[in-house]
Amino acid sequence: MTTMTKANLQGPTDLGANANRDVPAALRALLADVFALYLKTKNFHWHVSGRHFRDYHLLLDEQAEQIFAMTDDIAERARKIGGTTLRSIGQIAREQRILDNDADYVDPQDMLAELRSDNQQLTREMRRVHELCDEYGDVATASLLENWIDETERRIWFLYETGRGGPNS
Template identity: 70%
Template sequence: MATRAEPIRQLRLRTPTDLEAEAVRNVAGALNALLADTFALYLKTKNFHWHVSGPHFRDYHLMLDEQATQIFAMTDELAERVRKIGAPTLRSIGQIAGMQRVLDNNADYVDPDDMLAELRDDNKDFVQRMREARDLCDDSRDAATASLLETFIDQSERRVWFLYETSRRGDGTGH
């Protein structure tokens, strides 16, 4: 049963914005889903960073740590953008688990080449979802969120590129 205080508590979290209420709902929904994906992608990247093994251990370990750091930095900006437009953001691991579209990998062992391929594909999918959210921002007249997403798209495309190039097979001489 809702109490009289419930609407007051919700109002306390509303930030004034010139965006229409529907635009706030739509953009916040897209950003919260991206935020859940960001946390899931971060943890998967750290999982592979912690568990990579083999002759390229050092290179892969360092690259995945760098990528995880970049991904984690996105979380605060996404969550704060949701708050700036006047909506609530994620509050728990349970919410993340319910919204994430990046699949977990709980395998005891994953071949390093499979790790790179899986992260490459996850980042490609993540870019596509950010592009869809970016288009929604145009429809909602939300230039600031669109700009933020453009930066994140560029960063994510770089991760895809690095993961692709790192996983390519050479000619036996390393070239």
């Protein structure tokens, strides 16, 4: 067994010790949720079937790419302000709040509804982290969150409209 030495990963920031502790912790949990949502979106992208296969398949692939694009910025923001970030799939599993879906089959309409609900949960979590950032005067993280909230609300809107149904669906 190799003995690991603990490196000082504290980054240069003027946010203060409490912010250096609390904001990266909130970002780690958020990152776990983003990875969970990404994998679920890809899962549904891979397994969608039925009448609207092509439209749903492409929509979910586009949304998964957008979700994955958040991951590096979240992790690097935690590091920039002196914290650490996720280190393993196991840590993601321990910290994620968005539930997995391991079902063999999910109806396409249920996929859209579940992803809409998960994106709404992600929005709530991002708003909570934004409030924490406001409390500590961390305007840079708050600014990133504002953009991600807007992107997430757009995904929610698209999932809602796509899943609405009607006389011609």
